[in-house]
Amino acid sequence: MDATVNQEVVIAIEGVLDRTQVPKWDREVARRLQGLDRSGELRLDLSRVERMDSAGAAFCEVLRRRQERQGGRLVLVAASQAAMEALSVFRVRTEAALPSRPAPGFFERVGEKAAQAFEEVVTALVLVADTLYHTATGVFARRQRVHAASIVEQMVRIGLESFGIVGLISLLVGLTVALQSAYQLRQFGANIFIADLIGVAMTREMGPLMTAILLAGRSGASIAAEIATMTITEEVDALKVMGINPVRFLVVPRFLAISLTQPLLTMMADALGILGGFFIAVLYLELGARAFYDQLISALVVKDILTGLVKSVSFAWIIVFIASHRGFRVRGGAEGVGLATTSSVVQSIFAVIAADAFFSLLFYFGD
DSSP: OEETOOOTTEEEEEEEEEEHHHHHHHHHHHHTTTTTTTEEEEEEEEEEEEEEOOOHHHHHHHHHHHHHHHOOEEEEEOOOOHHHHTTTTOOOOOOOOOOOOOOOOOHHHHHHHHHHHHHHHHHHHHHHHHHHHHHHHHHHHHOOOOHHHHHHHHHHHGGGGGGHHHHHHHHHHHHHHHHHHHHHHHHHHHHHGHHHHHHHHHHIIIHHHHHHHHHHIIIIIHHHHHHHHHHHTTTHHHHTTTOOIIIIIIIIHHHHHHHHHHHHHHHHHHHHHHHHHHHHHHHTTTTOHHHHHHHHHHOOHHHHHHHHHHHHHHHHHHHHHHHHHHHTTOOOOOOHHHHHHHHHHHHHHHHHHHHHHHHHHHHHHHO
């Protein structure tokens, strides 16, 4: 952040100031000084710098010389040990840190959190709108068409490579749900209804939910980490400089890929979950295979399958939007990438479960 104290310009640098972050901070300082009188005193506050190398120290020295050429003066305020050690390479004199601001009050903290939340929501909505717009233009506009090779590549990474883990987990979930239910049904002589239970549960609820949770932890984390790394290494800025929209280039192929593969994975999860229930019905409840099949067909309706597919597409969009949003909003270095990936997975799983509860209520009262 920057401010003016007694007609002196104060610029505070936070986090990391190393060779990977110096170009970003150089542009940021130039932007903040644009339109200001450069002949005065510029105070560079380094008290909150967590890591700094010789490139950061050289940046401060270059900034000092640039300021002196324009008739001004640069004063470095370095309270952090990392900044002082790096600046000692050039024997740069530093002053004590600026007096810290008083701790914000309760209402100030609430207002700041509310403003941050509002900014996050607006940024996320803009990302959603941009993705939908570029998806539509990529499908119908020839000049802005999304490359099919990019979509196929993402379909392989998101869908095909997730086939094994999703299939195995779905089979085990079907076995577990059927086994726990069979114990109760057997006491009432209602063994045949195991087909109804496992069929409806997998198609309407467990299939799409388990698939979404697994993809949120696997593909969602991958999307967030890739975009966050590109943001940190300024590859996203490079795309903008070349006139390429980052959303169209990075998000749209992943959006289309997960929209196509998530329903297919969900149907596969439904089938394997029902297969797990079939094993329990035949081996534990001693039902005939034909009896299980007939009961399953009579219990399932088209609406059950469509409900699961609608959920799966909605969950896919939630995962890709949250992962992309966290990737573009990353701050810092490698630690920021890890935090963005973690928050993407946690927020995606929470949003998927919340959306599942909403859809369950919607379809329940709609029956």
